[in-house]
Amino acid sequence: MMRILTRFAIALVLAVGLASPVALASQETMAKKSTKHSAEHMAAVKKCTTDYNEAVKKANDDYKAAAKDARTKKGKERTEALAAASKARKDALAAARKADKDCLAAALK
Numbered sequence: 001m002m003r004i005l006t007r008f009a010i011a012l013v014l015a016v017g018l019a020s021p022v023a024l025a026s027q028e029t030m031a032k033k034s035t036k037h038s039a040e041h042m043a044a045v046k047k048c049t050t051d052y053n054e055a056v057k058k059a060n061d062d063y064k065a066a067a068k069d070a071r072t073k074k075g076k077e078r079t080e081a082l083a084a085a086s087k088a089r090k091d092a093l094a095a096a097r098k099a100d101k102d103c104l105a106a107a108l109k
Contacts (some may be wrong), residue, residue, distance in 0.1 A: 003053035006109070009090060018107055037090065039109070044106075044107035045104065045107050046052075048100055048103035048104050049100075049101075049105055051099070051100070051103065052097075052099070052100035053104075055095070055096035055099065055100075056093060056096055057093070058088050058092070059092035059093050060089070060094065062085075062088065062089070062092070063085050063086070063088070066081070066084070066085035067082060067085050070082045070085055
């Protein structure tokens with residue numbers, strides 16, 4: 001009885017192991033076929049990505065300049081200036097993410 005159950009379990013594992021790659025491959029090919037986008041869409045997505053990257057670079061550059069200026073100050077002024085620079089950077093990055101999300105949503109139409 002034990003031998004029969006063991007052989008059945010091994011056969012079941014082999015059958016599932018051989019069938020699962022075939023099922024996954026067919027799902028992947030269907031997904032690849034349905035993701036074709038037009039040239040206009042791809043250009044819009046590329047523009048959105050470029051705009052986002054530029055906004056992030058500007059936010060980081062502004063933060064670096066503000067932090068460099070803040071480090072020349074002393075005491076409470078320095079702390080407040082660094083906090084303000086950090087908050088401005090955080091707000092700018094959040095705005096960039098929102099603008100990118102809105103741009104991509106518009107590009108999908």
